[in-house]
Amino acid sequence: MMATYQKSKLSLVDDVGVLHISDKKILRAIHENAVTAANKLLASGLLDELIEKGLFPKTSISSVVISGHSLVLEHERIDPVIYPFEWSPEMLRHAALCVLQINECANKYGYELKDAHPYNVVFRLNKPVYVDFGSFAKLQTPGAWVAYNEFLISFYYPLLLCAKRLIRLYKHMYLIGGVTIGRAELVSIVNPIFRILGVRVTVRMLAFLDAYMRGPTIADDKINSRFKQPIFNLIVKFLLKSKFLPYRKDLTKTIATKIESMNLRNQSMWADYHQLAGFYSDNGSIKLSPRMSWITEVVSELKPKTIIELAGNQGILSRTLSKINGVEKVICTDYDENSIDALLLQLKRDENVTMACFNFMGEAWQLFSNERSNRLKSEMVIALAVTHHLILTQQYNIDCILRTLTSYSCKYVIVEFMPLGLWDGVSAPPLPSWYNEQWFVDNLRNHCEILQRQELEPNRVVFVTRIKS
Numbered sequence: 001m002m003a004t005y006q007k008s009k010l011s012l013v014d015d016v017g018v019l020h021i022s023d024k025k026i027l028r029a030i031h032e033n034a035v036t037a038a039n040k041l042l043a044s045g046l047l048d049e050l051i052e053k054g055l056f057p058k059t060s061i062s063s064v065v066i067s068g069h070s071l072v073l074e075h076e077r078i079d080p081v082i083y084p085f086e087w088s089p090e091m092l093r094h095a096a097l098c099v100l101q102i103n104e105c106a107n108k109y110g111y112e113l114k115d116a117h118p119y120n121v122v123f124r125l126n127k128p129v130y131v132d133f134g135s136f137a138k139l140q141t142p143g144a145w146v147a148y149n150e151f152l153i154s155f156y157y158p159l160l161l162c163a164k165r166l167i168r169l170y171k172h173m174y175l176i177g178g179v180t181i182g183r184a185e186l187v188s189i190v191n192p193i194f195r196i197l198g199v200r201v202t203v204r205m206l207a208f209l210d211a212y213m214r215g216p217t218i219a220d221d222k223i224n225s226r227f228k229q230p231i232f233n234l235i236v237k238f239l240l241k242s243k244f245l246p247y248r249k250d251l252t253k254t255i256a257t258k259i260e261s262m263n264l265r266n267q268s269m270w271a272d273y274h275q276l277a278g279f280y281s282d283n284g285s286i287k288l289s290p291r292m293s294w295i296t297e298v299v300s301e302l303k304p305k306t307i308i309e310l311a312g313n314q315g316i317l318s319r320t321l322s323k324i325n326g327v328e329k330v331i332c333t334d335y336d337e338n339s340i341d342a343l344l345l346q347l348k349r350d351e352n353v354t355m356a357c358f359n360f361m362g363e364a365w366q367l368f369s370n371e372r373s374n375r376l377k378s379e380m381v382i383a384l385a386v387t388h389h390l391i392l393t394q395q396y397n398i399d400c401i402l403r404t405l406t407s408y409s410c411k412y413v414i415v416e417f418m419p420l421g422l423w424d425g426v427s428a429p430p431l432p433s434w435y436n437e438q439w440f441v442d443n444l445r446n447h448c449e450i451l452q453r454q455e456l457e458p459n460r461v462v463f464v465t466r467i468k469s
Contacts, residue, residue: 016134088340096155116151304379335359388418
């Protein structure tokens with residue numbers, strides 16, 4: 001059967017080519033006026049080095065014919081795509097350092113990245129990969145970077161927001177603005193001095209700062225045309241050209257050092273939940289509870305190829321399930337940034353887990369779009385120890401919760417009911433009269449066929465279900 005390709009909706013501005021996507025392949029049809037430059041890039045050795053380091057997807061010349069294009073490239077497909085507004089702070093840090101590393105490598109071959117926004121980065125498990133072939137351009141000026149300011153507003157300043165515990169802000173910027181917001185606005189947020197000066201003054205000061213930072217790379221004829229009086233011309237050239245003035249050497253290395261040293265850890269209710277629950281041995285290896293071991297056995301029997309765990313915390317269960325024979329892909333999500341950060345840093349090579357940081361119930365745009373649930377849809381959804389919080393604390397409607405859970409699955413849902421509600425092992429707040437297992441089961445049957453019920457702990461009743469067709 002011949003594959004059907006569709007133009008990517010994200011291939012909006014690309015002067016090199018157009019992306020065409022099928023279920024298994026990603027093709028880039030190169031524009032005719034960019035074929036010569038593309039062939040030179042392919043022959044330069046740059047992509048070979050990046051691919052070997054795992055920083056760029058495997059790329060080859062495709063035999064697929066696309067009308068109007070004499071050169072078509074085939075890129076390795078990396079699934080699922082997790083967008084920047086679904087990244088945790090550590091994911092953002094890893095992506096930033098990836099972009100800096102790629103640009104430094106490109107400079108060795110006489111190239112640079114002309115685009116430094118986060119939507120050109122995807123995660124292969126816990127490793128960032130830069131995916132835009134069209135962003136490599138010939139190096140304009142040695143010692144300078146054409147996309148440096150874009151990198152600042154796309155990565156550095158959002159990381160500063162994370163370090164200042166303004167984590168929700170950068171996610172909203174990526175979701176609403178696509179990349180981020182204006183540099184002057186960001187600087188005003190993170191720096192109280194610029195906040196006092198105001199955005200208008202900040203814009204002018206940043207323009208002067210940019211000229212100073214780029215000074216040694218500015219051509220003399222540009223300075224001569226702007227400053228014709230000899231004395232001013234001499235002063236400006238001294239200020240711009242002097243190699244002894246501070247803050248000019250190795251800008252990318254300096255910014256990389258700053259990014260590496262940022263403290264991104266935040267205090268949160270669920271950050272250390274898996275440690276406190278005893279899911280780690282003294283040597284750091286995973287130690288499953290009997291309840292999670294039982295769920296692992298059920299998954300082994302049902303043999304799903306793909307699994308998504310919603311509210312999976314640090315991904316102890318997801319990491320274990322990824323090792324089951326026949327499981328090809330596991331996605332672990334949680335709204336707690338620290339938990340996803342921990343998963344990112346702890347994931348082992350043999351654990352095929354992709355991570356994402358979002359609230360599967362609490363983001364308003366999901367009410368109007370099924371894009372995320374379609375993108376991450378798996379054969380099995382697992383949601384443990386979460387429905388009681390959504391129902392009793394956040395007051396979500398049970399039908400809305402179950403409809404959301406089933407939207408992420410094409411086959412099975414494993415969901416947990418907590419009959420004692422918000423019980424902490426000692427006591428619990430009073431329960432509404434309607435909150436009981438029969439009420440939960442009646443609502444669950446509106447969406448799923450119950451295959452199995454198992455009471456695993458005093459406040460843990462697990463239901464294994466199949467989606468109704």
